[in-house]
């Protein structure tokens with residue numbers, strides 16, 4: 001018979017006698033501070049060699065999750081700690097809650113823990129600033145890396161921009177010295193002009209197939225970092241086409257270093273109403289370049305100027321002081337071609353909505369910025385769900401991270417921040433060389449499985465796999481995050497989720513618990 | 515690794531830094547001057563309507579709970595850093611703690627609050643694990659005699675005669691996460707804050723909506739139905755030395771308006787603005803919805819007066835519809851200003867400040883969160899994590 005402890009908080013006015021006859025160890029004085037509480041519980045747990053315990057008292061959810069996490073860290077099974085929240089219950093209610101919890105507790109089975117060796121190498125896909133910073137951080141923590149870059153040269157978009165804005169550190173200089181460090185390092189393998197093909201495996205042991213110039217090769221690693229950057233799309237709704245008098249903001253960087261004779265230039269930002277801060281940043285920096293290099297008159301037209309980033313507001317003021325003129329529009333300006341010029345017609349609400357007519361030699365259009373590699377993400381089942389509780393670089397899949405421009409609109413300092421965080425997270429994950437996970441918290445009962453593969457489709461963490469030999473689904477314990485989605489939706493009820501198995505819940509309900 | 519770190523400030527940035535440092539086996543002293551950790555964000559309301567609006571307010575209780583459970587984080591509330599000496603890799607720090615209310619004895623039963631005639635003992639935020647004494651309201655701190663709370667406390671947690679404690683620590687690194695101050699709206703005299711009760715700040719609206727379920731924000735039965743949000747109060751303002759955008763106020767204002775409307779569908783809202791900042795994950799959708807639901811007027815009032823109906827006056831904005839603008843509640847979207855004790859901390863830690871007054875780090879002393887400039891909750895948390903990762907890489911790093 002399993003040994004159970006009942007921990008009753010002071011002030012809950014529960015009669016320990018109601019537990020008489022149960023196979024339990026009862027303790028009543030518990031410290032109010034969560035941390036001391038945990039120490040005390042764990043102490044009793046190990047001293048009496050308990051198999052499980054029930055904590056009775058005022059246990060808001062906040063405390064519950066924390067307790068379970070501490071148990072996990074102490075090597076005890078958090079799912080065998082059953083909490084009974086008695087707030088707002090009368091005497092009868094309290095008694096019922098406690099009996100119900102005991103009933104459920106009795107159905108809990110122990111979970112086994114497994115240690116698995118983890119690969120130390122980290123597979124980084126994309127050699128822009130984000131990928132490079134991740135690599136530098138990981139190297140300092142002693143982990144070897146592979147960088148897969150589709151282009152011949154590393155460095156990404158920042159190497160292609162002209163006249164960057166004044167960060168504490170010059171991004172292009174930074175990239176050069178980062179590359180120098182990495183290229184000298186024998187534990188860094190750089191695969192350029194290479195594309196990833198397929199990814200298999202799970203946290204601790206991924207296998208990546210790469211199409212390299214020398215043919216297909218594979219690399220193994222314990223974690224994967226997607227640092228794919230962003231792409232741009234021409235805003236069709238603008239009604240403008242690229243041509244001699246119309247260019248995209250990203251193309252402009254190729255032109256600004258050359259001396260050109262456009263007398264009057266307009267930046268048309270925010271075309272779809274959702275322009276990005278990178279567009280404003282780029283426009284401000286290019287506007288100043290154009291003033292310097294071409295001596296042109298420059299107008300910037302937008303709906304909302306995006307100034308919510310460190311140097312933007314002061315760059316905006318600087319541009320104004322330098323004579324750049326800003327217009328606001330609500331309705332997209334009407335463009336007509338007119339003898340080697342483009343005429344823009346619009347109403348500025350700040351100017352009493354009078355119609356402004358201006359003819360420009362060059363229109364620079366803000367493109368839409370999109371995360372790159374959505375195809376890869378889809379193929380590998382990697383996404384960054386809109387969940388504020390995920391740490392910034394985490395994804396739905398354990399051991400796969402997303403950094404830089406492929407996860408959000410990000411400037412250089414943001415990219416460096418992301419790379420550093422990812423290196424820290426991966427260092428903590430793989431640094432010990434072993435992964436510890438619960439062996440069979442969630443398990444498919446092969447004989448009940450009808451092979452409908454609902455779980456394979458539903459699992460948000462790609463942990464449900466297909467076992468062709470047994471013709472049944474199989475839950476990969478290393479990838480499983482015990483969210484319970486599969487167990488809830490399996491039509492054959494073939495998935496056994498240990499903390500929440502049906503019998504335990506039925507027993508609890510029978511006793512009148514919540 | 516047997517390293518230790520001092521984290522100053524228990525807001526999202528300090529919590530993020532503390533958790534990640536402790537996760538790497540570093541002993542962390544998390545020093546918080548107030549009676550509870552969480553920072554400003556712990557007072558904000560969940561802005562979910564039918565769905566989560568991703569405001570991140572709920573991140574904070576989760577992180578508070580995680581640091582409380584972490585065996586390597588020692589949380590020191592009511593504590594201040596009074597002296598720092600030494601160099602990167604070896605700092606000697608002197609801490610001072612006010613021990614009038616001993617948080618390790620307090621079990622938050624609330625009897626002190628019942629006993630206090632001034633309501634000067636309270637929970638700083640909904641996640642506080644112990645009560646705190648608000649020195650501005652408590653009679654003892656203005657020289658009067660009173661010990662009603664101390665006598666009511668069953669555990670002896672409150673004792674006005676208990677001396678403060680002062681002690682020294684050695685740490686390898688310091689994280690300054692001292693946060694920010696919401697811009698003081700009184701400085702904008704002409705906007706009527708402090709003079710008209712129905713001119714409130716975004717912070718006050720956050721707190722009010724967090725306290726109540728509906729929209730009876732003053733607790734007197736009156737509900738605002740026609741609300742004006744004034745953007746950029748104390749931001750993008752050269753006169754205030756704040757020629758920066760605070761990044762968070764467009765977002766919280768739009769979300770708060772959405773929440774008001776969700777709780778009371780008859781609520782109308784108008785935004786007076788220069789530029790709305792629409793960037794950030796998930797926000798474009800919120801902005802698009804807001805454009806459908808609310809009115810947007812490009813122009814910031816120069817003056818506000820009136821009584822139950824507030825009149826907005828505009829200078830130099832002559833566009834259509836700006837005459838006779840009236841609303842029954844005005845919310846000033848106050849921005850992020852450097853924390854009041856920034857100068858003091860800069861001196862103590864020998865740190866420089868940027869052109870707007872925010873702290874800049876140096877070797878061995880890292881600056882995280884809004885202490886270093888405007889950021890939202892998740893960005894502050896991420897910044898704290900980055901700080902921790904940088905420090906760990908430095909400590910474990912082969913390149914020293």
Ligand SMILES: Cc1cc2nc3c(=O)[nH]c(=O)nc-3n(C[C@H](O)[C@H](O)[C@H](O)COP(=O)(O)OP(=O)(O)OC[C@H]3O[C@@H](n4cnc5c(N)ncnc54)[C@H](O)[C@@H]3O)c2cc1C
Pocket residue numbers: 125126127128129130131148149150151154155156157158161164165171194195196227228229230232249250278279281282285369372373376403404405406410411412413415
């Ligand atoms: C229009 C625009 C203007 C900008 N202006 C500025 C500015 O003025 N100042 C500033 O600081 N920032 C600016 N930025 C932001 C800056 O470009 C990004 O912060 C930075 O480039 C992001 O770095 P990254 O490493 O995430 O991505 P990137 O630099 O885009 O690098 C991604 C790398 O991954 C590679 N890659 C992609 N997919 C694959 C694949 N499947 N397999 C292998 N490799 C792959 C790419 O070839 C590339 O080398 C601007 C961005 C845009 C879009």
Ligand SMILES: Cc1cc2nc3c(=O)[nH]c(=O)nc-3n(C[C@H](O)[C@H](O)[C@H](O)COP(=O)(O)OP(=O)(O)OC[C@H]3O[C@@H](n4cnc5c(N)ncnc54)[C@H](O)[C@@H]3O)c2cc1C
Pocket residue numbers: 522523524525526527528545546547548550551552553554555558569570571593594595691692693694695696697716717720762766848849850853855859882883884885889890891892894
């Ligand atoms: C009105 C308003 C509404 C907002 N709404 C949102 C929102 O909905 N969502 C969002 O993401 N962001 C929002 N923000 C931004 C959010 O408040 C900040 O991003 C966040 O609080 C920053 O966290 P922090 O840790 O940097 O600083 P803070 O929250 O300021 O925390 C700093 C902590 O340090 C302590 N401290 C200060 N000095 C010392 C010292 N010398 N010694 C010891 N301790 C010290 C303070 O007591 C405090 O606990 C809003 C901001 C404002 C002004």
Ligand code: SF4
Pocket residue numbers: 388559560561562563565566567568569570571572573
């Ligand atoms: S992110 Fe904000 S809106 Fe969403 S659940 Fe959390 S507190 Fe509520």
Ligand code: SF4
Pocket residue numbers: 308745746747749750758759760761762763764765789790791847849
């Ligand atoms: S976020 Fe919006 S309200 Fe706040 S300063 Fe920036 S533009 Fe103004």
